Amino acid sequence: MMSSLNSTVMYPSIFILVGIPGLEDLHYWIAVPFCVLYITALLGNAAIVAIITSTSSLHEPMFIFLSILALNDVFLCTSIVPKMLAIFWFNFREINLDVCLAQMFFIHAFTGIESGILLAMAFDRYVAICNPLRYTSILTTNLILKIVIMILVRATILVAPLLFLIKRFSSYKTNVISHSYCEHMAVVKLLEEDTRINSAYGLFVAFSILGLDVIIISLSYIMIFRAIFRLPSKEAHLKAFNTCTTHICVFLMFYSLAFFSFLSHRYGKNIPSYIHMILSDLYLLLPPTLNPVVYGVKTKQIRDQLLRVFAKER
Template sequence: MSTLNSTTMYPAIFILVGIPGLEDLHYWIAIPFCVFFIFALLGNSAILTIITTTVSLHESMFIFLSMLALNDVFLCTSVVLKMLGIFWFNFGEIYMDACLAQMFFIHSFTSIESGILLAMAFDRYVAICNPLRYTSILTSNLIVKIGLILLVRATVLVAPCLFLIKRFSFYTTNVISHSYCEHMAVVKLAQADIRINSAYGLFVAFSILGVDVILISLSYVMIFRAVFSLPSKEARLKAFNTCTPHICVFLMFYALALFSFLSHRYGKNIPSYIHIILSDLYLLLPPSLNPMVYGVKTKQIRERALMLIFSRKRVCSEN
């Protein structure tokens, strides 16, 4: 491993330490993280396979769900492989450009995830509040445009963070007290005025997460108003059931995101290992649990999954 510098010019290599204070437990901490990663890969791959191979599921709700599953696979892969290398093999070194690339992908994929959750909330709003116009509003053309807008929004807003970091010439150290290259974790190492970076980070967070949370909350307020106005109890329960998985995923993702974001700036009294563990879970838990939530609560996916399982068992027994 490279020598840890106390003061360095523009470093060629950064060193990720994993979880400071819990280095002796890295081997064991990596085990549940690896399990989450495997669940995320298998679960999201299953969701993608079921939706793409089932013609009856080629509608906006499930197309957005497949976009979420694909994004979760990319998000997990961009962070977990390096994390496991740190925990199990002490491979903490990462080139500066590789660190910035990881930072870009992590923040871009989390931004896209937030946008997809907003799109799914809009989908449920149209389905419940304007059911007769559902297919005419959420056309294939609109879905493609939404996907492109989410991709461009993430790229345009996250990319300047990299250029703002590139302008730094001196760093107090090249040791990053984190498990991955998080924006503020890298910025705090610079021996320079970081107010512009911090302010821009706040701007990006509000422009993406803040705006999305507000719009999703408004969508569900209008959805609940429409649901409570339905005449029959059965209709209200059916409407609630279609929204339940989205609400669970929404609360899990944004609660962890909010804690990770605020504790990095204002949680000086929070032990660093708690902050970093929760920051890691923020990237691991939603991708690993989303397929379970949607698989259990979405009837069409659950039935199709059971059908595939039993059909394979039948084929195996016949052979």
């Protein structure tokens, strides 16, 4: 059910995902690195979850949050990559309206959960460095469970209305989505009617999750660095700072890609569409792929456990 860009489509039941506009002839080859990244993300995050859950010495708040982050990364990249590969390799571009909205919900919900977990990990580092004597009494199992539930509830409650705000419309300029997946603003741009409420609520959700989390994480690290520089020796400075570097790397990678994708969707009119689409795809795929690599290399406990596993296999 394709339509021209100049005709109105009433109550479309099927949408057409273009993939990467302008690079259709290269889809087959573009899919190869995306498939490699996806497999790497699945294996890496599965390894992180398996190591943490099977090693009693890693049942600490920082590693519990890390295992939840790894699990969320598996769901996040799985919500987009299989359909992308179907488009790139088999030209399966059609997607049902309800499936499209479901994909939209999962993409934005898992992104919101990712941000919330990074915030929780920043809180963990803040307590560990600024209040180390009370670390175990503050970050109890009960508190960790409450934090995780709040992260899940926040993402669900804020993202769900996006679907209902779109479902209320009946007329679309076209049913062709110039994207590789059903992203909120990509679908909103197809609507024929006034979409100011949709755009405003999208901005509200982005600020309530990504914007607010960035501010809180940044403030927490200001306090962490102040506490680090008050330590008596350079060795203590380095040891304390080293416990934060992994989280900082993941934090910078996720939010820089997220804000670029978010802002370019709304204001990046001069950016070639294929560049924007590739970066939008990588924004959801690179963090899940690189997170286990970064944590595996930088976190001594996980690195040591991985080495033990490889040593046993030999």
